[in-house]
Amino acid sequence: MYSKLESKYDKIFQELKRINRFMYDNPELGLREFKALNILTEFLKENNFKIETKFCNIETAFLATYNSTKKGPNIAILAEYDALPDIGHGCGHNLLGTTSIGAGVLLKGFVNEYGGTISIIGTPAEETFGTKVQMAKNEVFKDIDLAMIVHPTSGNYHLRSTSSQAMEALEFKFLGKTSHAAGSPHLGINALDGVINLFNGINALRQQILESDRVHGIIKNGGEAANIIPDLSIAHFYVRSKNRKDLLSLLKKVENCAYGAALSSGTTLEISNYETSFLNLITNKTLMDLYEKQLLSLGIEKMKDSQSSGSTDAGDVSYVCPTIHPY
Ligand SMILES: [Zn+2]
Structure with a gap:
């Protein structure tokens, strides 16, 4: 089977190289990946995949499926672009x-022989909106037996695929009352004080959090001019932990810092999500061991564990379907 795969790979290699180069030369931001969507689905269509665009009501998402005539597992390969x-x-x-479309086309030979379906799922905006989260919520993976992405x-x-951090993207909006900072400071309520108190509260909290926790933020809006007391100030934070349980406990403490900041500054506080939140990645060990065994058999000398310091929307997929995300 490998020799058959190799000869097939040689046939599509130049085409894959061209597609890769085209995407590199035409970078598109999340949910605007129209050129990438076109070139990826064109290649899959030419290779007899059935294409569904605007998949899951997301403009630049797609589902490409190839069914063999025999029954078997439904294998998902996730693509980002x-x-x-x-x-x-x-x-x-x-x-x-x-890589995902190349792997999908090569896998056709396997499912023709052993049965099953290949589903290549185009998942836009991994860097920002994390559309896999919406897909997982909408039960896209209900009939999928396993999901892979490299x-x-x-x-x-x-x-190796190991884990990633659960992450929540929080916006803290402090509302105060504007006034002239020199002429009538006693009439103002300083919204920026709310944000500064929040940073100080979180910095004090750091000593009591787990080594695997991360809290990092910026001031999005700190006022308009030095002589105007700001009536609006906004901070954006990412809060990360190694799993959902630790994250919920950390979030409570971070939110309490914000409530305290609002109370001490006399401001009103609104907390919301400014980006999609991600669950941590749970690697399916059986699938990962198989993947490693196959790579080693192809002459890869050794593999290392990946670091789990970042977050990915593939985490949400791993909560509903056996998943690997190696590098
Ligand atoms: Zn990435």
Whole structure:
């Protein structure tokens, strides 16, 4: 089977290289990946995949399926193709998307022989909106037996799928009352004080949180001019923990810092999510061991564990379907 795969791979390699280069040269931000959507689905259509665009009501998402005539598992390969502002494809999602469609086309030979379905799911905006979260909520993975995605990495090693952090993206909006800072400061309520108190509260909290926890933020809005007491100030934070349980406990403490900040500054506080929140990745060990065994048999010398310091929307997939996310 491998020799058959190799000859098939040689046939599609130049085409994959062209697609990868095109996406690298035409980076598109999340939910605007129209060129990538076109080139990826064109290739899959040419290879007899059935294409559904605007999948899950997301404009640049797609589902490409290939059914063999025999019964068998439904194997999902997830594709990403969004880029970063200013940098372009810094994260390598051009390679990720290309790898996923290449793997899907090669797997056709397997399902023709052993049965089953290949579902290549185009999942836009991993860097921002994390559309896999919406897909997991909408039961896209209900009939999928396993999901795989492989991310490029800059090191010399293949990295095992391990875990990623559960993450919540919180906006803290403090509302006060404007007044002239020199003429009538006693009439104002300083919204920026709410944000500054929040940062100080969180900085004090750091000593009492787990080593695996992360809380990091910025001031999005700190006022308009130094002589005007700001009536609005906004902070954005990412709060991360190794799993959902730890995250919920940490979130409560961070939110209490915000309530305290509002109370001491006399401001009104609104808390909301400014981006999609991600669950932690739970790697399916059986699938990961198989993946590693196959790579080693192909001459890869050794693999290392990946670091779990970041977050990915594949975490939400792993809560509803056996998943691996190696690098
Ligand atoms: Zn990435």
